[in-house]
Amino acid sequence: MRRGTAWTHPPPGRVLGVRVEIHGHRGARGLWPENTLPGMSRTMELGVHALELDVALTADRRLVLTHDLTVSAVTSADRGPVHAGDPLYPYVGKPINALTLAQLRTLDVGVRLPRHPDDPFALTQVPMPETRMPTLGAVLGLVDAYEAEGVRLHVELKSDPTRPQLTADPAMFTGMVVEELDKHGRLGNAAILSFDWRVIGEAARLAPGTRRFALIEPDTLHWNDGVGDDVPAAARDAGATTLSPEHVMVDERLMAQASAAGLDVAVWTVNDAALAGRMLDLGVAGVVTDYPDRMRDLWRERGLELPEPVAPLRPVGV
Template sequence: MRVEIHGHRGARGLWPENTLPGMSRTMELGVHALELDVALTADRRLVLTHDLTVSAVTSADTRPVTPGDPAFPYVGKPINSLTLAQLRTLDVGVRLPRHPDDPFALTQVAMPETRMPTLGAVLGLVNAYAAESVRVHVELKSDPTRPALTPDPELYTEMVVDELDRHNRLRNAAILSFDWRIIGYAAKLAPDTRRFALVELDTLGWNGPLGDDIPAAARDAGATTLSPEHAMVDEKLMAQASRAGLEVAVWTVNEPALAARMLDLGAAGIVTDYPDRMRALWEERGHELPDPVEPLKPVGV
């Protein structure tokens, strides 16, 4: 069985998360899949962001989009209350605050003046690299307990599927969500696209009573892969996933010793902020390494 390295938010431990330069460098490092997060703006644009409100950790205000904009400052405001133009004024290239209590601030290369990209821009970038060996894993951020911040799941899923289709990526992508309503809609709209049911201890109740067999519940919701928080993974869960016919991709695993333990339990994928560490582990264990994507070059060079 091939085991895969999935770059989390690109590679959050190395470069600014959910950004074009971060995605470029992660592809050039070499991963099987790029994982990224999307949310929907007030003007119905799909943008890359992990949070449903503008994060003070990954985003910094620079200026209002127009003088006297009453919505400014934008940090802390709901993503769905702001337009793409407003969000594009944010600097998302420096992790804040930069202090020793944040492990990523110690390892992440700052890229000041980086702007929040759209999903379309990322898919265009991947296609510009001709990165057919790299799957794009799109997590649709959705929180059923906060409906004011969450788009209609059916419309939201349809928009993401349409964007993937527009860039000829449906067969080389995956749709991910903790909100399994989205998994069900994706199964109907894009049956040939992989679907990852995300699960963690804190959000187990989001999808109703799951019983004692979470993998079976995920399969019944339309998932093709179970993607649990690593703290949930044990022999019982892995055996249930096998009976349900689901592969398991474990998140977020940053230490090689933990990754080795997950692989020994049968994980098919490791979601990591540090794909460089996982590449070293893969080489040590003799697993197939994902090929680095060739850097972009000017035409004629």
């Protein structure tokens, strides 16, 4: 058995444990470029219980970090074709699954390019020019290098049943992610997340000991058949161990339903301390945030257990 591999179902009830957790969203999108190696490094050094990241599949079947199924003009900038005369260049706006890793690695993903002047992340995010799009394997290698055993990896599989031309086959996609996590001994200290509950069901079959977060928001609930009035029960039946709703959906009724279904609740995306306080009062087990620094201040004020910062990597030979 590999280090960190778990082969049994997690116990019912509070899957995340008794502590209330801070989950860094796309690393820490409000502070550093999202879904990047330098952003993940600094987020671990700041201190979070979990790193959340997004993955999609390239044309040559590589798992890369990206929130969007097409190359975003906000988070990515073309820097030149991978070879002269590439007919797919420019790459911004093209589907991720139509481009190879080599093509995607030409993009600069370290500078946020706001489409409108009130983009809050463009105002607070530290630019890191010439940062490249990483693979999931590279992130796992980075976490291994940090020896960050106390940081859980939350891998969201980007899948949209309404756009099958942009979406990988859920079974194949989930299998590739599970295999990559297992290769690094991370199945026991990771979670698989998706709005597409086909992924959750496949993850339950392939990695029953790995946490599984059913993501929900009002706009995409219809993606999943038979949800009905009791969303937490439906998520549990689909294979989830945790319900992860958009904060606008969280109220006493949802929390009671989640408790009855034996699911924890990890709410997203909460950047305001007052809102986070209300979520904590309702009993959520985790808060997904673009600003882990703000949540750390709130945790400190409330006397909650703070995640330990990970020690910075030392230069070679030091």
